[in-house]
Structure formats: C-alpha cells, structure tokens
Amino acid sequence: MTISVVIADDQELVRSGFAMILDAQPDITVAGEAGDGIEAIAAVRGHRPDVLLLDIRMPRMDGIEAARTVCAETATRVLMLTTFDQDDYVYDALHAGASGFLLKDVRRDDLVHAVRVVAAGDSLLAPSVTRRLIDDMVSRRPRPAPVPSGSPSGPGRPGGLDGLTQRERETLVLLGRGLSNAEIAAELVVSEHTVKTHVSNVLMKLGLRDRVQAVIAAYESGLLQPGTR
Structure with missing residues (x-):
C-alpha cells in the first residue's frame, strides 16, 4: 500500500528537500x-493524504490551527515540524491532535521511518526526547484540577475515568x-497482545485519537504529574 503525504512549510527548500x-x-x-496553514488544509481536503507534515510556524495560519482543523475533519495523521529549542507550541500541537513531531534537521532515514510509523496508526512517543518535551510543555502550564470521575475532559473530550478497569x-x-507495548507488558507481567487490548480499550473509552493523546489525558486527569517517570 502506498502512503500519501502532504508537506506544509513556508520554506520552499524544506518542502522540496522532504x-x-x-x-x-x-x-x-x-x-x-x-x-501555510490555509493551503495545508486545502491540500488535505483535496488529496486526503495519509500523513500531513506540518510546520508549526507559518504565515496566515499557523500549524496548530491547521492541525486542529485537519484532525477534526479528516483521518489524516499529522506530524509537526519544529526546531525544538525555539518552539514553545509543541504541547499545543499535540493537544490539537497531532501524532508527534519531527525536528527540521531530521535525518533522512528517520523522516521516512516517522512517516511510515504514523501512517500505520502509531505515534512518535517512544524516544526519550519526546517524553522530556511533553513533560516540559505540561509543566509550563498551570496544573488543571484533577478530573472528577465521570467528567468530560482532555483531548477529544473523553469521558471520565470511571469507565476504565483498574488494569486499564x-x-x-x-x-x-x-512506555512501549513491550515495556508495558513487562511492567504488568502480561502478554503484548493483552497490552494491545488494554491500549485499544483505553483509547476507545476515553475518546482518544492515539497514544499521544493518551499521554496528555494521563497528565490532565491527574494520574501523572510533570516529570513522572
């Protein structure tokens, strides 16, 4: 199966290189x-790609607003492009529904791998740099009050935690x-197949798009604090 991609960046050299x-x-x-973001939305609506590579900082409409629209309207998976040290908006982009991010100086093989991973329905969450970044973005914001059981909150406005089993x-x-599925399986002393079932149930019950949004939900529900390992 061929993976279709739309690339959105205000720098032509970046677009053409990717x-x-x-x-x-x-x-x-x-x-x-x-x-820019407006052209990105139009391109996604016209081509319905599997993956959108989307720069955060663009004229007319930035990548965050574009990601929010694309993720709400389509099944296209969004990979944000960032400079890491300079962008303070990565958490906002993930909260908008993006499935992860890439550094603009990403290596060729890592770019290709990222597109394939996201197109397959996974998210770029395993690298430790991603965990540190999410922790940092969460800790910069005022802590929300813990979500009461049964209350709507978080990405995709999932239901409260009452619907989850203890294992979930x-x-x-x-x-x-x-943690990856293999690492979760080791922690819980269960098979990876069982972990996949638990993950699917968590995403479905909380109305979450992917594992990235599960991370955000874990923080915003009060189950995790910034810096938790």
Missing part, C-alpha cells in the same frame, strides 16, 4: 505541498510515561 526524500521511497508518494488505568499511567 519531498525529494519521500518520493524516492517505493511505498511513499507526495500528493501535494503547501506554504494502570495501562494509561504507563502510556503516560511513554
């Missing part, structure tokens, strides 16, 4: 390019810590 790398892959095709709560905490 496009050249991705188009060279036998299983990836670049369906379109965009120079434990799984959500471990997701929030950025």
Whole structure:
C-alpha cells in the first residue's frame, strides 16, 4: 500500500528537500505541498493524504490551527515540524491532535521511518526526547484540577475515568510515561497482545485519537504529574 503525504512549510527548500526524500521511497508518494496553514488544509481536503507534515510556524495560519482543523475533519495523521529549542507550541500541537513531531534537521532515514510509523496508526512517543518535551510543555502550564470521575475532559473530550478497569488505568499511567507495548507488558507481567487490548480499550473509552493523546489525558486527569517517570 502506498502512503500519501502532504508537506506544509513556508520554506520552499524544506518542502522540496522532504519531498525529494519521500518520493524516492517505493511505498511513499507526495500528493501535494503547501506554504501555510490555509493551503495545508486545502491540500488535505483535496488529496486526503495519509500523513500531513506540518510546520508549526507559518504565515496566515499557523500549524496548530491547521492541525486542529485537519484532525477534526479528516483521518489524516499529522506530524509537526519544529526546531525544538525555539518552539514553545509543541504541547499545543499535540493537544490539537497531532501524532508527534519531527525536528527540521531530521535525518533522512528517520523522516521516512516517522512517516511510515504514523501512517500505520502509531505515534512518535517512544524516544526519550519526546517524553522530556511533553513533560516540559505540561509543566509550563498551570496544573488543571484533577478530573472528577465521570467528567468530560482532555483531548477529544473523553469521558471520565470511571469507565476504565483498574488494569486499564494502570495501562494509561504507563502510556503516560511513554512506555512501549513491550515495556508495558513487562511492567504488568502480561502478554503484548493483552497490552494491545488494554491500549485499544483505553483509547476507545476515553475518546482518544492515539497514544499521544493518551499521554496528555494521563497528565490532565491527574494520574501523572510533570516529570513522572
């Protein structure tokens, strides 16, 4: 199956460089390019790509607003492009529904791998740098009050935690810590297949799009505090 991608960045050299790398892959095709958030939304609506590479800082409409619209309207998965040290908006982008982020100086192989991972329905959450970044973004904001059981909150306005079993709560905490399925299985002393079932149940019951939003929900529900490992 071919993965279709739209690339949105206001720097033409960045777009063309990413496009050249991705188009060279036998299983990836670049369906379109965009120079700002408005053009990105239009390109996604026109091409319905599997993945949108989306810069955070763009003219007319920034990547956060564009991600919010794309994630609300389509099944396209969003990968944000950031400079890491300079962008203070990565948490906002993840909260808008993005499935992860890439540094603009990403290596060729890592770019290709990221597109394939996100297109497959996973998120870029395993690297420790991602966990540190999410912790940092959460800690910069005033702590919300813990979510009462049964109350709507968080990404996608999931239901409260009452609907989760104890095992599913434990799984959500471990997701929030950025653990992989294999690591969660080791922690809970269960099979990876069982973990996949728990993860699917957590996402479904809380109305979450993916594991990234599960991390945010774990923090905003009060199950985890910034800096938790």
